[in-house]
Amino acid sequence: MCIRIAVVDDLPTIAHWDPDEVTILVNRGTHPHDLIRELHAILAVDLGAPAIPGAGLFCFCGTRIELPSEFTVTALPVGASNL
Template sequence: MCIRIRHVDLAVQPVLYDPPSVSILVRRDANPRTAVAEIGALLSDLDAPAADEGALFCFCGDTIPLPPEYRAVPHAGRRDDHRQVILRGA
């Protein structure tokens, strides 16, 4: 099952991974640039393939469709500080 990006009303974090739904949850009011950077970092922490200039990738190598408001935002493929992923319900 491929990772999907969903907009939700999160109280604390702008972006987090929800393992049961295999979804990256993005707070509705998150800054697009911040959200895309956090999505890329989270995918990196989950060992998904590195992003290229135009796409983010799922574990299986398929492209993850970005919401329209995020498509024009450049993103980095890997994160240097290796921040720990906080899993919902963990």
């Protein structure tokens, strides 16, 4: 069973492992760099998932874990305004 990531409001920490739901709850509005650092700690250190430098985040089963879309940066087309 693969780990899921769910975004929630008002979480007292950046991220929290919920073993009953096999889900890592992440606090909405967290800076992506802080979130990745915290997710890595939960996945690799606490849960024993593979840690491959520069390769992203992985579940303990080896499946790549994607961040929720609100934490990913998308490139703007050339000439587009970011306002």
